[in-house]
Amino acid sequence: MVGLTGVERGDYTGGMSILLFDIDGTLIRTSGAGKSAMEAALAGVFAVTELRDEVSYSGRTDPAIGLDLLRVHGIDPTDAHNDLLHSAYLQHLPTSLERFGGTVLPGIREVMGLLHGHPDVRLGLLTGNSYHGAQAKLMHFGLWHYFRFGGFGDGRHDRDDVARDALAAAQQYLNGPVDPETVYVIGDTPLDIRCARAIGAKAVAVATGWHPRSELAEHQPDWLFDDFSQASELVALWLGVR
Ligand SMILES: [Mg+2]
Known part of the structure; x- marks a missing residue:
């Protein structure tokens, strides 16, 4: 860009x-707004009910984080699934930012x-x-x-x-x-x-x-x-x- x-x-x-x-x-x-939006997306799109806290977000790219999240939750880590996850994440992000505050x-x-x-x-x-x-x-x-x-x-x-x-x-x-x-x-x-x-x-x-x-x-x-x-x-x- x-x-x-x-x-x-x-x-x-x-x-x-x-x-x-x-x-x-x-x-x-x-303050966790990004992570929360990603987790809401996992729950909303892939019906993940038990979130596993095993994926590092630190310094990594959204696609890399997304693929790891799919993998650890037993979802086929395809680019198509990752795109669906990211679209849902973007929908949740503004409300998540409002809710968590941050600084x-x-x-x-x-x-x-x-x-x-x-x-x-x-x-x-x-x-x-x-x-x-x-x-x-x-x-x-x-x-x-x-x-x-x-x-x-x-x-x-x-x-x-x-x-x-x-x-x-x-x-x-x-x-x-x-x-x-x-x-x-x-x-x-x-x-x-x-x-x-x-x-x-x-x-x-x-x-x-x-x-x-x-x-x-x-x-x-x-x-x-x-x-x-x-x-x-x-x-x-x-x-x-x-
Ligand atoms: Mg950073």
Whole structure:
């Protein structure tokens, strides 16, 4: 997906920073709304009555999570079944988001306010959520309008492929090749750090998700924060403040 709003473009310059943000655990915490919507979909479409809590959601794509959920509940893990599951999930998601509340993580609104529209910064998404799932979550929290392009989970089982999609989307948005040295992948899981490496980008890890700072540190990100309210030095770098 390129150009979420389809209006703005901007030619790439070397001094620019391209920021690719993960969603869950990085921008927001949905307090279980996503998982609940997925479980409601399993119950509604496949009449699953006993939910098994064996599938990891952390840093993974919606299709990968969906196939594992089908498998552990004894449903044939076909793409057709997975599509049915995801459609039902998207129907449940808005009410689930309303019911569970959730929160925008510390420092995010402030940082978005500083970065949005700055000439040296371009904001994109790199998420395992499908495009429509990402849109529902970020619109719920009033963050969707900050992002201009992204890589999404649709049709992807490996986050590294989503990273390659996000880089391609950035290049299309910016009308040309982008130096990976100027690309930052911001996320809360070891898989976010790994996918940053897959595209030669810098990895910014933030311990606002399920993974403690010590675990993220083992994966050697370029930057590591407890939360984004601690990231003023990096934000200043992005803004070209010396
Ligand atoms: Mg995440």
